[in-house]
Amino acid sequence: MSADFLYGIEVIINGLMAGVLYALVALGFVLIFKASGIFNYAQGVMALFAALTLVGIMEGQVPFAHLLNAIFGTDIHHFGWEVPALLAIFLTVLVMVAFAWAVQHFVFRHLVGQEPIILFMATIGLAYFLEGVGDLMWGSDIKTIALGLPQGGSFWVEDMTASLGGDDFYGFFIDKLDMVATVVAIVLVISLIAFAQYTKQGRAMRAVADDHQAALSVGISLNYIWVLVWSLAGIVAMVAGIMWGAKSGVQFSLSLIALKALPVLMLGGFTSIPGAIVGGLIIGVGEKLFEYTIGAPFLGGATENWFAYMLALIFLVFRPQGLFGERIIERV
Amino acid sequence: MLYREAGDFKTSYEADNQTFPIAFDRYRYWVVLAVAFLVIPFMINDYWANAIFVPFLIYAIAAIGLNILTGYCGQVSLGTGGFMAVGAYACYKLMTAFPDTSIVIHIVLAGGITAAVGTAFGLPSLRIKGFYLAVATLAAQFFLVWLFNKVSWFYNYSASGQINAPERFVAGFAVTGPNTAPAAQYLICLVFLTLCALIARNLTRGTIGRSWMAIRDMDIAAEIIGVNPLKAKLTAFAVSSFFIGISGALFFAVYLGAVEVGEAFGIQKSFLVLFMIIIGGLGSIFGSLAGAAFLILFPVAWKVLAVDLLGWPTDLVVHQQFMLIGALIMFFLIKEPHGLAQLWRLAKEKLRLWPFPY
Numbered sequence: 001m002s003a004d005f006l007y008g009i010e011v012i013i014n015g016l017m018a019g020v021l022y023a024l025v026a027l028g029f030v031l032i033f034k035a036s037g038i039f040n041y042a043q044g045v046m047a048l049f050a051a052l053t054l055v056g057i058m059e060g061q062v063p064f065a066h067l068l069n070a071i072f073g074t075d076i077h078h079f080g081w082e083v084p085a086l087l088a089i090f091l092t093v094l095v096m097v098a099f100a101w102a103v104q105h106f107v108f109r110h111l112v113g114q115e116p117i118i119l120f121m122a123t124i125g126l127a128y129f130l131e132g133v134g135d136l137m138w139g140s141d142i143k144t145i146a147l148g149l150p151q152g153g154s155f156w157v158e159d160m161t162a163s164l165g166g167d168d169f170y171g172f173f174i175d176k177l178d179m180v181a182t183v184v185a186i187v188l189v190i191s192l193i194a195f196a197q198y199t200k201q202g203r204a205m206r207a208v209a210d211d212h213q214a215a216l217s218v219g220i221s222l223n224y225i226w227v228l229v230w231s232l233a234g235i236v237a238m239v240a241g242i243m244w245g246a247k248s249g250v251q252f253s254l255s256l257i258a259l260k261a262l263p264v265l266m267l268g269g270f271t272s273i274p275g276a277i278v279g280g281l282i283i284g285v286g287e288k289l290f291e292y293t294i295g296a297p298f299l300g301g302a303t304e305n306w307f308a309y310m311l312a313l314i315f316l317v318f319r320p321q322g323l324f325g326e327r328i329i330e331r332v
Numbered sequence: 333m334l335y336r337e338a339g340d341f342k343t344s345y346e347a348d349n350q351t352f353p354i355a356f357d358r359y360r361y362w363v364v365l366a367v368a369f370l371v372i373p374f375m376i377n378d379y380w381a382n383a384i385f386v387p388f389l390i391y392a393i394a395a396i397g398l399n400i401l402t403g404y405c406g407q408v409s410l411g412t413g414g415f416m417a418v419g420a421y422a423c424y425k426l427m428t429a430f431p432d433t434s435i436v437i438h439i440v441l442a443g444g445i446t447a448a449v450g451t452a453f454g455l456p457s458l459r460i461k462g463f464y465l466a467v468a469t470l471a472a473q474f475f476l477v478w479l480f481n482k483v484s485w486f487y488n489y490s491a492s493g494q495i496n497a498p499e500r501f502v503a504g505f506a507v508t509g510p511n512t513a514p515a516a517q518y519l520i521c522l523v524f525l526t527l528c529a530l531i532a533r534n535l536t537r538g539t540i541g542r543s544w545m546a547i548r549d550m551d552i553a554a555e556i557i558g559v560n561p562l563k564a565k566l567t568a569f570a571v572s573s574f575f576i577g578i579s580g581a582l583f584f585a586v587y588l589g590a591v592e593v594g595e596a597f598g599i600q601k602s603f604l605v606l607f608m609i610i611i612g613g614l615g616s617i618f619g620s621l622a623g624a625a626f627l628i629l630f631p632v633a634w635k636v637l638a639v640d641l642l643g644w645p646t647d648l649v650v651h652q653q654f655m656l657i658g659a660l661i662m663f664f665l666i667k668e669p670h671g672l673a674q675l676w677r678l679a680k681e682k683l684r685l686w687p688f689p690y
Contacts, residue, residue, distance in 0.1 A: 039463050066645075066648055067648060070642075070644040070645060070648055107662050107666065110666045111665065111666060114665075114669070116462060116463065117408055117462060117463060117466075118665055118669060120408075120463050120466070121606070121610055121661070121665060122661070122662050122665045122666075124603060124606070124607075124661065125607075125657075125658045125659070125660075125661025125662040125665065126658060126662060127658065128603075128654050128655070128657055128658030128661065129654075129655050129658025129659050129661075129662065130658070131654050131655075131658070132651050132652065132653070132654030132655025132656070132657075132658060133655055135651040135654070136648070136651045136652065136655060140647065140651065259470065259599070262467040262470065263467065263470075265467075266464060266467055266468075299482065300482040300483075301482075302478060302481075302482070303478070305474050305477075305478050306471060306474035306475040306478050309467070309468070309470050309471030309474055309475070310471050310475060312467065312468070312471070313456055313460075313468045313471045316456065316459070316460045316464055316468060317456050317459050317460065320459050320460055320461070320464065330552050331552075
């Protein structure tokens with residue numbers, strides 16, 4: 001096989017892996033959207049916040065240390081202990097659940113029945129708020145996640161595949177971290193689907209997604225379900241945050257992956273979990289392939305910034321509800 | 333006592349249809365204009381112009397533009413930054429290609445070019461609705477910024493990738509370039525804002541504004557009663573982009589002087605202008621001005637308070653600003669979804685009854 005063709009395949013594989021990460025963020029969106037009709041722009045910032053919290057807890061940072069120092073003139077930074085990774089993850093989950101409760105209690109409970117676009121703008125406000133809080137709590141410097149996730153390319157895959165091409169082909173270069181992320185994402189999706197299908201809470205969640213009032217009338221607490229989905233979205237965000245954070249460091253740009261998840265959702269439809277995954281893969285492969293075949297040689301590169309949106313835009317003109325979305329029926 | 337319709341007899345249709353039906357409002361309007369044109373230019377200094385007045389005037393134009401699209405026509409756009417960039421780069425290309433023409437014409441033409449680009453990106457709005465459209469406008473935002481970064485023709489092949497405004501004069505006074513007096517900067521922005529606000533106010537009171545509002549309230553119902561959605565949506569995109577293009581041109585030429593596209597016209601700018609119209613009030617020209625004033629003044633005021641008076645470090649204050657602006661957005665959406673403009677309306681209602689409310 002020719003080397004160009006093989007590089008093309010490598011680009012596709014890497015695109016699939018990137019797509020899995022997009023899908024991971026998009027999943028958080030779908031969960032909240034299905035249950036409450038809120039289009040949660042803050043999902044990306046939640047990933048950033050969760051990753052910051054995880055690193056902060058592991059390193060034993062004092063929350064709001066910067067602020068406290070400024071107010072009281074003290075000089076505190078760390079508690080002086082280090083928390084083991086698993087315990088830190090557990091504590092972060094607790095923080096995200098508390099956050100979910102606070103969001104529901106202080107913001108969205110008061111916005112029930114508002115137009116979707118108002119809710120959307122409220123989540124943009126929430127994103128700003130959370131970004132500010134995250135920076136205030138843990139400082140804004142770039143942090144690294146020391147969870148012991150494997151880094152760098154996999155020699156094993158490279159050696160296995162080197163024989164496919166000629167002398168100028170050294171095998172597929174695939175990041176180990178991407179492989180781990182793929183496995184984690186698959187496990188997460190399966191467990192989410194299992195949760196939604198086979199547990200009592202999951203059934204209640206689906207009932208709320210189907211019809212708020214009917215769910216209320218059979219005794220399901222909407223508030224409880226909403227806190228539940230926000231918590232689940234927080235946990236999904238944490239996983240996404242860990243993966244992206246391990247890849248590129250925990251920093252502000254992490255919150256921008258939310259923007260990348262938007263076209264994924266538009267392709268897949270806002271209400272479909274399989275749609276989020278397929279959409280993520282299409283976007284991931286599409287933008288890598290476009291960059292490789294057209295963007296870098298002809299357009300000067302960096303087309304990844306906008307390709308996903310353009311693809312979604314063109315796609316939507318022909319199919320406004322996305323690939324798997326429910327058919328939009330409009331009545332006066 | 334002063335604030336009454338009673339006793340103010342209208343004897344012609346023009347008088348009956350005027351923008352400010354209450355005499356006190358009319359006087360207030362002229363007083364505000366007089367202060368803005370005749371008093372402030374003589375008192376303004378560099379700090380006030382650069383930190384408050386000029387950004388306020390420019391963002392107010394952008395906010396009026398976005399408010400026409402989002403507040404009046406109901407099409408949420410996250411592409412404001414990209415459209416401002418179109419205005420800025422169009423203005424730059426015109427300024428360098430036709431150095432002898434007045435910059436005022438360049439700025440207006442830049443608005444026109446932005447209107448054409450905006451209309452092109454508005455075409456999908458006929459099929460895509462709600463936040464699907466909001467996401468689709470992100471395509472405009474990222475694509476345009478990328479385009480101005482990559483195609484060196486737009487920045488005249490300069491090595492830095494920046495665009496720099498050459499010095500231009502209006503009536504003998506420099507309005508761009510390093511030697512601009514603060515008053516000149518202020519006045520040119522003020523003239524544009526006044527004209528834009530006047531045009532916007534009158535458009536929204538007329539047939540076209542009504543068709544926008546019908547589309548916003550329910551597009552299918554509007555279509556059934558005979559509003560042409562193609563025409564209404566595309567004119568909204570065009571008029572909105574025209575104003576946003578003018579504000580982008582002013583932002584580049586008069587305010588900053590030198591611009592790097594990703595920094596000056598990034599996605600943050602789109603959100604900032606969106607926040608202005610949410611806080612100010614969707615569907616209100618006064619709200620656009622109030623929201624712009626609030627979001628320009630608030631960070632400056634907070635910085636003066638926290639950094640200069642309390643002595644807190646600057647980065648801490650920046651984080652607090654983020655947090656507070658986010659909290660304010662949520663607060664306004666919960667407590668006063670119609671923004672500062674609604675508070676103003678309520679105050680006027682109260683004033684009418686004062687001092688004998690029932």
